[in-house]
Amino acid sequence: MVFAVLLVAIFAFFVIDAAFRPAYDWPAVGKYLFDRRISMAALVTIELTVFSMVIAIILGVILAVMRLSPNPVVKAVAWFYLWIFRGTPVYVQLTIWGLISLIYTSIDIGLPFMTPWISFSTNAALNTFTLAVIGLALNEAAYMAEIVRAGLLSVDKGQEEASVALGMSWSQTMTRVILPQSMRVIIPPTGNEVISMLKTTSLVTAVPFSLELFTRSRDISAETFNPIPLLIVASIWYLFFTSILMVGQYFLEKRFSRGVGDRQTDKSDPAAPTTGAITGVVPVVGAGQPTVVLPPKTDAPGTTGDGGAR
């Protein structure tokens, strides 16, 4: 109780102090919050997030299925991909993508060691926005792959057996039986990943792509020599978007946990206790979730964020 009062007091003091501290320059915050350059940049941030996530989810599903494939070569390729993209910082990856035209000066389509059918310059084909999306998506795909894999593994083994015993092929078993059931394990952590991605877009300055929210704010403040209010402006926009996403995720999770609860509680049938047998699906839902690997990623924006600010 005393602690709570103390907390409120400290917080109130901080707010009142901040309100009158000139360095925060609140009038400037108000001025730039709806500046056209800033709102355009916010839109670009959303675009980066959406494009990267969509590609990452598709790639992640493919990688996860590959990791569970009975073919050892396919499995090894997926493992290698995850090893590279989870084992190196996203900031470094984005920087490398920015330099890709130095490594591969042209993109050739054709047979190896032969004159290519089509050839164009890398610089012309891939602008910095595209490179930023590629960089973010390929990195995120590695994390999505782990989430999807946890989801696939959460489905009772008996489901696969039943499907195979009916004569269904491996791909039919995956798409018709395993993937649909793994969705309720996959969707909640994917929501987390979207929020995380929105913030990670601030690192694309490494490419360098400079039209998204954070870099744009830095560029404006570099002209005005007044960095603090613009950082606050950027933060407000980020908070606005993440808040929307968090609300969305809350409802999404509620919907999916209700699906599970439904199956357990709706036992109006007198003989219902025996349905416990199928709840083989339910307990593993929890088991699947902890496997979600966020920690290594969440420090990335913090540590590399300094690099971006420099």
Added chain:
Amino acid sequence: MSATTARAATSVDVPMVLAEQVTKSFGSNQVLKGITLEVKRGEVMCLVGPSGSGKSTFLRCINHLEVLSAGRLSVDGELIGYRESNGKLYEMAPKEASKQRRDIGMVFQRFNLFPHMTALQNVMEAPLRVKGLPKAKVESTARDLLARVGLADRADYYPAHLSGGQQQRVAIARALAMEPKLMLFDEPTSALDPELVGEVLDVMKGLAKEGMTMIVVTHEMGFAREVADSLVFMDAGVVVESGLPSEVLANPRHARTQAFLSKVL
């Protein structure tokens, strides 16, 4: 070509299931130590024995859910999971193996219905996706099958809203939807409350009466005595004794059979 000739040759004389020295090991653990047995067309065989005796593993070998370590196994004259060429056995591609499984229905101890599909969708799934039959036809067959297992009014229920006995009956209908020539039952009533066992056994009795070839791993000795044509007692990966159910149950010759039956009867 060879498949059609093989099928043409299948008549009454070819057994539905022929197992010769079937061996299966998991690592260094030999679970099946040379099982040889024969199931005739239309025969109902009950496999009994203590847990860990290899009954379920043997059943799973029949539709190639488990790969044999040695020996050979054929269903309806067709070698399962392998193709023979110049006296050598080659493992089949997964596609061919799944083609063979279409003709072999399997019912599991824990039902393994697809929880995200209704009873009707569960029954329709394989004929639609695997056989690619037209939807209207598949649906009417599926409704007939559900009616046959006494669940016509439960077609639109999800498995979670069905009792265990009802789920297992849907599972049987699902297996029958592929029009199998052989049905495998892996302890179909073991996960059920005692009062629900009867309804599932009744459906199985009906199937047996219609002439379906069935292999049933079970602890229901009453069912074995009443319905089965033959009873096989397995222990520690070998067939200890087999014969008419009434004889084996009444006068077990081997000490191990006697010990087991004295516990379950």
